[in-house]
Structure formats: C-alpha cells, structure tokens
Amino acid sequence: MKVLIIGGGGLVGQKLGKALAARGELRGAHITELVLADVLDAAPIDAPFTVTTKQCDISDPASVETIIDAETDVIFLLAAVVSAHAEEDFDFGYKINVDGTRNVLERCRHLGTQPVLVFTSSIAVFGGEVPQPFGDYSLPNPQISYGAQKAIGELLLNDYTRKGFVRGRGFRLPTISVRPGKPNRAASGFMSSIFREPLQGLPANCPVDKDFPHYYLSPRKCVENLIKGAELEQEALGKCPSMTMPGRVWTIGQMLDAMRAVAGPEPEKLITWEPQPEIAGILDGWRMNIQVEKAETLGLEPDASFEDNIRYFLEDDIG
Amino acid sequence: MKVLIIGGGGLVGQKLGKALAARGELRGAHITELVLADVLDAAPIDAPFTVTTKQCDISDPASVETIIDAETDVIFLLAAVVSAHAEEDFDFGYKINVDGTRNVLERCRHLGTQPVLVFTSSIAVFGGEVPQPFGDYSLPNPQISYGAQKAIGELLLNDYTRKGFVRGRGFRLPTISVRPGKPNRAASGFMSSIFREPLQGLPANCPVDKDFPHYYLSPRKCVENLIKGAELEQEALGKCPSMTMPGRVWTIGQMLDAMRAVAGPEPEKLITWEPQPEIAGILDGWRMNIQVEKAETLGLEPDASFEDNIRYFLEDDIG
Secondary structure, three states: OEEEEEOOOOHHHHHHHHHHHHHOEEOOEEOOEEEEEEOOOOOOOOOOOEEEEEEOOOOOHHHHHOOOOOOEEEEEEOOOOOHHHHHHOHHHHHHHHHHHHHHHHHHHHHHOOOOEEEEEEEHHHOOOOOOOOEOOOEOOOOOOHHHHHHHHHHHHHHHHHHOOOOEEEEEEEOEEOOOOOOOOOOHHHHHHHHHHOHHHOOOEEOOOOOOOEEEEEOHHHHHHHHHHHHHOOHHHHOOOOEEEOOOEEEEHHHHHHHHHHHHOOOHHHHEEOOOOHHHHHHHHOOOOOEOOOHHHHOOOOOOOOHHHHHHHHHHHOOO | OEEEEEOOOOHHHHHHHHHHHHHOEEOOEEOOEEEEEEOOOOOOOOOOOEEEEEEOOOOOHHHHHOOOOOOEEEEEEOOOOOHHHHHHOHHHHHHHHHHHHHHHHHHHHHHOOOOEEEEEEEHHHOOOOOOOOEOOOEOOOOOOHHHHHHHHHHHHHHHHHHOOOOEEEEEEEOEEOOOOOOOOOOHHHHHHHHHHOHHHOOOEEOOOOOOOEEEEEOHHHHHHHHHHHHHOOHHHHOOOOEEEOOOEEEEHHHHHHHHHHHHOOOHHHHEEOOOOHHHHHHHHOOOOOEOOOHHHHOOOOOOOOHHHHHHHHHHHOOO
16 A cells, blocks of 8 residues: 655645554555655655655646556645635646646546545635535635635546546545644634644734634544545545535634633733734635535544644644 | 637527627627637628638637737637537547636736636536535536536636636526537437427437426527626626526426427427437436526526427528
C-alpha cells in the first residue's frame, strides 16, 4: 500500500501523515511507503514505513507524473490556493485549484490503475441566495473564486469517478478550528486565531459579531474523517461521491463560552473586536448554517462540542 | 451593437440569427453587425445589417481572438459537443465544452470590455439521487460528462460575472422539441424524431415508454428566451446568473396526444417502440421532473402546450 499526500507539507497533510504513521495500515493493507508531495519540501515524518518527500507543482503535468505512479494506491489531494489568496490572484487560483486537480485526475486516468483519490473541497462552495441551511442537495453557488474552483474540482472528481478512472471521494471541509501554527491566507484565519493566540497569552482580533454562525471542525476530527473517507467502498458513495464533511454550526459567542469552560475567563480578554474591511466582502457570504446527513450516514463524525476543539488544540498542538 | 453567435451554424444559432435579423435591434440599440462563428462555415442569413461568417475552433485561444474584439457587445455561446458525443469522446467534450468556454471568458476578461455573454447550459446537469422535482436551488449532479462540462461552464460564467469580467447569464436549455432537420448526436434525438419524421410521413423509433417524463421547449420559445436573456439587466440576475430556462414537463404519451390533436391519428402509427441499449444508460438518468421559478420571474416563458410545439414545427420548419 503506497500512499501519496499532495499538500503533505501543510497543516492537515502533516497531521494526516502522522496519523497514518501511527496506524501503519489503510484499507486493510500495511502501508509500505508514504510520499509527502508539496510545492516546497514537506517536513519528514517518523513512521514504521518509508517516507519520501517530493517537490511538486501540480499545475505542471510533468511534475504530477513524478509523484503518481502505477504503484500509488491511495492519493489525498489537499493542496490548494486558499480563499483570500485565490480572490487576489485569479490566475493562480485557477491554475492550482482547477488545472492542478485536472492534472492529477488525468495522470490517474492515463495510468489506468484506478487509485483511491480523496479530494478536499470546501464549504466555500456555498453562498448567494440559496436558502439555508445548506444541505446535501443544495446548489453550490460560490461567491468567491476559491469556492468556484473547488466546486469545479468536485464535478471533475465525480465525472472521472463515474467513468471509472479513479475511485474518487470528495469532502467539503468545514472551517478548521483551532488551527495551530501561523495564519495562512484564508479569510477564515480569525476563526482560529481568536482561540490560538489568547490560549497562549497573545492578543487576537475578531472582525465579526458574536452571533456570526459558521461551520467548524477540529483538525483531529478532520484527519480521522479523511482516513475514514479513504476507506469507504465506492458503492457506498452512490452517484455523488462529493459531499460535505460533518462539522457543527457554532456562533463566535458559543465558541468563546467553550474556551471559558475549558481555560477560564482570562484568554477572552485578549480579543479585540475591530472590523476588517479587506475581508468583510468575503465574510459577508459566509454566515453558514450547514446541515448534512450523507457523510454522517457513511460514518464520518463532527466534534461532540467546541470544548473538544479547544481541548484537542491544547493536547495536540501546545500540549 | 455588434452581436456574435458562437455556434451560429447550428439549429438554434441559425434561428436566433434570423430572429435578430427580423428585430434589427437588441438591448435597445440597432444591430450593426452579426458574426456567425462556427467550426465550419455557418449558412449566411438575410438581414438589414452586415452578417459575417467566421470559422472558429473555440478550444484554440488564438482562434477565439479572431471572433471577439473590443466592439463585440453581446455574445451568444451556443457551441457544444452534445451528450452522446461527449460521452463517447471524453477528451473532445472537455476540450470544447470546458476549455472552449474558458477561452471565451478569458478573451473577454483580457479585453476588459465586459460584453454581455449568454451561455447555454443544459438540464443534463441534473441527475443521481437528488430529490425531484429539480428546482432553482437543486444540486447539479450530472451523470454524463456533457452535464459535468456544462455545470463547470456555469460555475466559470458565474465567477467571471461576479468578478466583473463579463455580464454573464447562463440558461440550462430544456430538451428542444420539435427539432427540425437531421438528428444530431444527442441521446435525446428521439424526443424530436418521433414527431418530426411521422409528421412528414416517415417512420421513427421511440426507445422509452409512454410514461417517460421529460422537460421540453420549442425552438421558437428557446430563441425568444435567449433574446430576453440577453436583454436582462445584470442586477436582476442576483448572485447566481445561471438558471434553468422555463420548459414544461410532458410524458411521451401527452406529447403524442398533442400530435393527434393537431395532425390527426395517422402520424403516430409510424412510430415503432424498440428499446435502444446504446442510449439506455444515458436515458436512465433523464426522467426529469423540473420545476423552476427564477427564469419565469425574469420574464422567460415555456410553451403554453405541446400542441404549440407541434404547430411551431409545422409553421416554422415545414410550413
């Protein structure tokens, strides 16, 4: 069992690699090699199997050929140009998120080996006048280019899967919180930083009101769900192998209550409440009430409470 | 006012060109030039303004440059590789329906002139386990590559419109019936031929049962709706400028009743009822009960009855 993580240097890619190292197996077979591909060298991971790091630019088909071969059994495609970045650099977003995804699918098609392909989409596919809550059968109507690119990726994945070129399954990730490390270029950055920074005694800004509702998942549950997603049998996915990954809708106020319950009243005092005009337009379309059933029926799980998200961060990332 | 029809040699393109010639104006301005672009030379049209025919391969950006210039005010993008053809030739479908659409959008973006772009999608975007009736907010879940490619085209159109690169509006065409002329490579071909051929004393085959429900529009109403679509103000389209064009759900049995009412009992006797295995897989996902409101609210119209469809065919095409 040879596993490839494209975007293996990122937050989710690294945590996924470590989880695979701890398991040692996937889809009932021992993992013999893990390839961590990323645009820059990914950090290596200690594992009971061979771990290789490879540089790859997925917008270049020749580069994609160097990371996917006939022995590649399972691919996690996590690499993406995220929201604010794709909004700012229109060409680069399409190049990585659309052309890159298509290059990966085309490589698999031409190999003819039908690898399992786990694609990460995003709840950024939802937006506009579509009635909320957004469910499994709601129209994806993205209001940012990142969402459009991910919705296109889903359609490609579904079509290549239907044609038998890959054993695809796509999961629209909730906003991941609490993200460790430094902010990336996502407009949703504050949804982690208002916990991450204060829990470490640092200030952070929240640009929205306490009643702002959004859809969240912890990094730990996200990785568990990606692994479960990889293990699903194709028939179980039906005629739409892309779906929303389970998360929970919380308001900022509910999340702050959870932080207080776990870590006391002090961290919250480090939060400032300044609107940020440069991301206001993006966030406007992001008051997301999402309710999904399909992925839960397939065994994927949300967090039990946002207190869990806070605890996972303390245990996994600054423990 | 310079108007471009891409796919100007096809059935809808030709009827649209003739309708524009009869009107002489669009969006409140006199038409000064009509360009009919197609992969082969389009038939010229008599008009009170200049009509130019141009060969164009939309999968080639340099070819697209030759048909869209800074004076092009309104573009109708009708060219497509249709259902059974795109299903058979995977690469060609993506090349024309996805890359071609993107080339047209990119050309408009780089010109910076924000032309009105009327894109034709298809009800083939619907399918799978999504509950029927399919409405304005239903998940497009195509079960053929043609549908996937059209759904991708909608997402591109919507995103380029949101960014202000074009004044886009997309319309998912119902199955057009009664189509004149020869069958094209669409799996839906029989939905016209079982009327067109018998009304002219020729035999035709119907591969589905009389209770097969589907969503239809006459060519005449389709052209009227495309012109209305071109004339809509951008603000009226809201945050999802792609939508289903109004049609009506009829069963084969209801349509035969209409033919009998208009043309008597004889034509129906020329129909044979043999299943066709080569298109059964496609048609399986096509029992389409579609109900839409948005386009009707914007003033687009379905046929009043299928008897009208039969009459329009007799008047417009063999009159």
